[in-house]
Amino acid sequence: MYRRLLININQVRNRLIHTHNTRLTLPSTKCKERESFAPVASTSLSEDKGKTPEETEVNAEVNTDGQRNTEMNEGTEISNATLTSQLETEPVVKPEDRKQVEKTKSGKESLLELLGAMKVEVTTVRKIRPSKTPRMSERPDQEPMESTHSMFQRATAEGSQQHGTLNPELVAAVSAAASTLPNRHQAESELLKQLRKHEAIPDTQRRADIGHIISDMKVGKRPNGRSNVRPTSQIRFDDDGKGYTQDRGITSELDGVRRRKSPFTSKRLNLFAAAAEQDALSDLGPTLWDIDLANQIVQATNQMPRNGFEEMIQWTKEGRLWQYPINNEAGLEEEASVPFHEHVFLEKHLDESFPQQGPVRHFMELVITGLAKNHHLTVQQKKEHIDWFRDYFRQKEDVLKEAEAYLN
């Protein structure tokens, strides 16, 4: 029952949000709706009277809103015109009702209390304060005279005006409950109003309330839920079910309280001083044992790639794949520290030991030009290249001098 009520409240809330929006944007249609509703709803006098207070309320609202909504006022004026005749009868009825209300008040209050008590469990909405009851009793002037039928109509009408409708099932339940009380109609209307007031509670508050209840429920359930470890042969029964969990009485609850303290926070052995800091890793790299441990771990775990990317990661680790982010100098680590001018400007290597002019010099200039453009060789290799020529020309110095090609 409570659950259904909760669900119902949720539904109503959704609808409420919806109707709220339409109300804000289209006030004039609202009035029309009501206007069309009035003739359809019923022909009985009391029903229409039930309507009137709201009608006047809306009118008041419209008036305070001022000139901007003049077109809306036009809409309501029509409805007002149809209703004024009925309104005239109202003052006559009122005094009688007031008396009745006074009489039934004690019964009503007890009923409200009952309802309030119920609600605490359902939604944890604040309990009905005594200050509220008088405010309520101002309004229900005509209600004692209404039939259940018209009551229902009114409920739906009001719901659509203010907060969306109440579930007909709920209304039926309320009327059934009310029928057990002496003043039937009075009680019923109060009940319904009370329910509707629930709907009127701001959404945010409600949501928080519901969240609260749910969290509360959990807290209540957990400790009981799993206090006994069942033997293998015994099938676990639903925690909500009766009969199987009865043996968990107070003891199990105490159990739960005790167990909230996790065993992981139990006392320690107090063998070590926490500050004892000593690194024994003075050795040269990992020993055979360390390697073996790593190896065992690798074997124990699942190293199989699950998709192509993981396989690529594995290949990257093995060094089989070009590394991301892509770098076209990968693998040229020893060249990374060599600036480009070392590669390009090689004249400085020609200075001392080669002739300053002549064919040999000319030849060597051509060589370094070629070397400067060669990107396959490292600087060291280029130097070696030049050194080879240096040696060569030094060996052939005699011949060159004879040919007068070696000019120093």
Place this chain on the structure above:
Amino acid sequence: MASSCSQALRHHVCKSSRILRVHLQKAWPNRSFVLNPAADQQPAVSSPEEEIVIPKKKTWSKEAVLQALASTVNRDPTASDYRFQDDPYLTPKTSSEFKLFSLSQESGRNAAKYFISTYPKYFQKDYAQPHIPCLMPETLEAQIEEVSEAALIERIQMRKVKAAVDLYDQLQQAGTPVSLDVTNQLLDLICFYGDCDPAQENVPEQRNEETEDVQDEPQTKKGRASKASDKLKAAWKENNNAERIFALLSEPNTHSYSALIRGMVKYGAYSKAFSTYTDLLNNQLKADVSTFNALITAAPEVKEKYNEKWELIVDLLKQMAEQKVKPNLLTLNAVLKALRRCGTVGKSQAFPVISEMRALSIDPSLASYNHLLSIFYKPGAPFQGQTDILQEVMNEVSGKSFTPQDPDDAQFFITAVRICLDTKDIEQAYRVHELLGVGENWRLLGNDFQQNIYHARFFSLLCMMENIDVVLKWYRDLVPSVYYPSSNVMRDLLQALDTDNRLDLIPQIWKDLKQLGHGNRQTLVEELLTLMAREKQNQEVQETFAECALDIKKMYDTGDRGKVMMSWTAGSLSDLVSVLLAAQRRQDAWEILKLFKTHNRVPSEELLDKFLTCIKESGDVNQALELVQISAGFCLPGTPKLIQRVQQEFLLSEQQKSMLSDLEIQTFNSD
């Protein structure tokens, strides 16, 4: 430099914009309201005092891009394992195929590696630029021939125990001193391999050993036991090379002792390890963490009583504290593992040990939790009296991503799910499964064999505890992309179908069964038939049942491809007949009925009775008579009743009547 530059620039921009504004306002005073808002905002955004912080250049690890990409890929429950996706023909459908294919893949790799390493001269061309070392052949032969310390180091690195020992002896004889570090490395090597050359497969290459593990799978526990006994066979020998070389050392240090003690513990010389430790203390040396870890592992072996074992462990821990040795995670795990063998002491001391390690900022790994669970939940023991340790452990671990730190880490998931299965705790099982999905935890599920165990336990628990819709959801998710259920688990599934009254799914399950290679498991197939024959379903379902039954019959007929032949039993045949009769397939049923005779089985009376009712519906008098004849042929006691029914319910010709009366007399006589 750059920041100051940009600051100067900003200054300039601000000034010029201000000048511009002044000019604009002068020029078009009327329009200034349009320009003002935009112009006013500018100095607010870039005030001159504001400092630009240039972020540091971020160096990405080489796998970062790939890791990010890999995290976007989810498991596809319809696809097979990634290993098999290259060739759809080789997609495994049964667990044996899975084993076969993954093993052949591994062995192919190993064969290639073997050839490259055996004939390195043919694989010298280096195509790769930059050079890829792992693709080049490994050097397996020692390069340095002379007798020197360098040669000894080389042999140690190549893990040639015998050669290294020989070389060490030669060096000793030649009087060349060997440094203590190298000697210690040699001791490590000898102790690690227990003074034997490692087998070729045991070269630390994960692939090799993995296949070994997989090969052990079919034998399950037996295989493991034999493996363990292999290790025990290579026991620590008295006065082996390690002890001899150790004795030659003039001043052994902590490392030397550590190597010796660890070797002794590894090869089962536990008490010797403790006496070596006493030697160490007598020499005024301190032990290191790994020595203590080894000794703690050995502690339960040298004492008999539970509390003596525990006292020894506490004593060792105290000595660690005295020698100011900081314990590590492996210490914690060693203690917990030892506590597994300390009975009730373990239960009381396990949590204090964990708290102690926590205080030293050592976080437990999955192996610690595994030991903890094993301490509290002994397999086969009743679970009364344990509070929910599993729940507590799950509260601790859930949502965390673990990195492998201990070889025992991979046992956790199996243990946890075993406990869930034993305690029928589906809630915790879901939590365990959820944990598996966090981060890299899936790696800790272990190898294929362990994955199989895990999934089998998880799935049988599901079959037991969940309603059939949930079970089928998991079934579709797990089978066959990660798990190939065994016939036992499939029977659990059938039972789950039965309890939730969803027998109409049986034909579907049968298809899967066939694909999983359980089509020739007699008990399973018979159970399937019984379930189908037991109750009368609606017409549509009966029709599919009949198709399924005929398919099963085919399995009985064509069992010739090297598979185990199933043999018909009276029960399976009569189930088959009743399934077919329920689907109004009288002709097929008649064929099956004939099989009773060919396979020397006897049909039950109820079956023949049922059959007769079915014949009566079609009014086939001849078949009814044949049925009676068959019944008489089996000398069934119910034959007279059948004859009576036929006489009453069918319109018989004179000839038929006389035939029946003949049969009646025959059966009467035979009685």
